Amino acid sequence: MRLVLTGGRASYGMALGRARLEQPSRYLIDERLLDENEIGGEVERLTLALAAAREELRILREKIHGAMTREVAEFVDAHSLMLADHEFTNGMFDLIRIGRYHASAALKMQRDNIVAVFESMDDPYLRSRKEDIDHVIARVQANLQRDTSHEERKLAARTGEILVSDTVAPSELVPLAEHGVLGVVLSSGSTVSHGAILARSLHLPMLVAVHDALAYIQDDDLILIDGEQGEVVVHPTAQDLARYRTWQRDATQKDKRLALLRDADTRTRDGVSIALYANAESPADIAQARAFGAAGVGLYRTEFLFLQRKELPNEEEQFLAYRDLALGMGGLPVTIRTLDLGADKTDSSGVALDGEENPALGVRGVRLSLRRPQLMASQLRAILRASAYGPVRVLVPMVTTVEEMHDVRRMLTDCERELRASGQTIATHIELGAMIEVPAAALALPSIIRSVDFVAIGTNDLVQYTLAVDRNNDQLANLYDPLHPAVLKLIANTIAVAHKAGRRVSLCGEMAGNKHYTALLIALGLTDFSMHPALMLEVRETVNTLDRAALRVHAAALLRAPTRAKIEHALARLSSAG
C-alpha cells in the first residue's frame, strides 16, 4: 500500500532503497544473568562507572560560574551525593551479587524501583523530581557503555539501504555515506542542524522531523526519499519510480554541466569578479576546494580539532593542523576561526560548560575563549606560527562588544611579540576579523569595524538570534527564515558599513551556499561568499548568469519590502533582472 510521510528537507536529492530501522534505545540493557565467575568483574565495572560519574560531576562543579551558579551547583551537589550514597548504590551491588544481574540491568531496576516511589508521591513538585534520579542513572549508564564499547553505537544500515532513525549524530553521517547508505530519514531533528549541514555537503538525501517514520516504516520496506518535495514514499508505485528515474537522469546531466565549471572564473555578466571561498576542515574538503577553484578558505572551524576527544589538542598539534591547511591551500588566504564551542556544539574534553540554563545565550565562542586565556593563547600562537607557511587570518566568533575584539587583539599582539622574541618566523601582519552573528554586533558595527581588519557574517546564528528561534527546534522551523526583513536589513547594513570602512566582508552561513539566495546577496552588495566546497560549482553557475549592476538597483526595494511574501516577489523579479 503506497504511503506518503512528510518531513523537513535537510538535504536535497532523491534516494530509493530498502529501509533499515534503528529503534531508539538510549542504553543497552544486558538482560542475561551473570555466571558466578563474572560477578566480581561486574561489581568492578559498576564501581568504576560510579567513580567516573562522580568525577564528571566534580569537574562540572569546578567549571560552573555566572548568573545561575548557585542553582546549578546545588543540583550538581545533590547528584554527587546520590552517587556517593550507599543506600542508593548498595541496592545495585546486591542486584549484581545476589540477583546476578549485569550492571546495566541493575541500574535500570534500581531506577525503576525508585521512580515508582516518586510516582506515588502526592506533592507534584517532589513527584517531578524523579528527573534527578534519571539524570544520575543516565550518567552512570553512559559511563558503563563507554567502557564496554568505544564506538558509541553501531548503525546497522549498509550499502543500498536507507537509514530510518530518531536521530543521527553528525559524526555518524560520514561513515554512513562511506558505507554506501543512500539516504537518511529521521523522526526528529531540524533542517538547520549541524547534521543537516553535513548531509548536504555529503550529498546524502536526508529528511528530518518525519514524525511517524518509525511507526509506519518497517525493515526492508522499499522507500523513496524525495528531498525535493520533502516526502518519503513507502512502497512506491510505478509512477513514483518513473519520477525517480527522471530525477536521476537530470542529476547526472547537471553533474556533467557543473564539471565544466571547475576551472571557470566566477564573474557576473557585467564583469564583476565574485570570490567563492570554501568552508573546509578535512583534507578532503581542502582537496575539493582546490579542485573547484576556491579563492581560499573562508572558514576553518577549529572546534573540529576539539570535538569527540577527551584531552585538549596542544599548541603543537594545532600548529601542525593549521600549517597543513596553509600548505594545502598553496598560498591562497586561509581564515581560521578561533574555538566556537558551546550551544549545540559541545565537546567531550570538558572545555565548554555543561548544564547551562540557556546555552545558546551562554558561554560560547569568544566568551569561552576569553575565560580560558591559556587555551586562547595556545590557539593564537599555533595560528601565528602557521602564518609562516601561507597567508592566514584570525576570525573571532560570537563577538558582541568592541571590548572583546580589543581583548583578543591584545592577546594576539602579545603572542606575536613573544614568538618573535623567541626567534619564530611569523608573517609581518596577521589580519584579525570578527564574526557578525549577534544582532548587537551587526547594529554596533560602526564602532566595531575600526578594531578589525575584516568581518564575516554568520547567517545561521544571526537568523537564530535576530528571530529568537532555536535553529534546532523543528517545531519552529517555519519561523527560522533568512528572508525575514529584519535579517536582510542586518545583512545589508553589515555589508554597507564594512565596505564604507574599506574592510572586506564575507558571508559564511548556509545562505552563501544556497543558489536561491545568490542573486539576493549580490543585490545587497556581497562579493565574498564562503560555502562548503561541494556547493561552489552550483553557486558559480548561478553567479555567471547574473548582472550585478541590474541587481544592485533593486536592493532598496528589497529592503523596503515589509513581508516575506513581498520579499519573495521582489526576489522573483531579481531573477529576471539578473
Added chain:
Amino acid sequence: MLEKEITVSNKLGLHARASAKLVQALHGFQASAFILCRGKEVNAKSIMGVMMLAAGLGTPVTLRTQGVDEAAAMQTMVDLFQRKFDEGQ
C-alpha cells in the same frame, strides 16, 4: 538520644537540593541522625533516604539524633529547617 518535632516549611519540601543541604550539614557529626515521617524512618545522612520520604510543605516530621555530638547535630538540622533550607520561600 534527642527528638524534636518540626514541620517542613519551605515551599518545595524535601526535594533533592534541600536534602543535599541536610546531608552536607550533617557531614562530620559523629551522631547518627534520622527523620521519622508518616511511620517511615530514614537515615538523615542519606540523600536518597531523605528524598524518598516525599515530605512536602506542611508535613510534620520528627528529627532524631543519637551519639556524642547529638545536641549539635540536632541544632544544625533544626536551623536548616527553620531557615527553609535557604530557599527564601
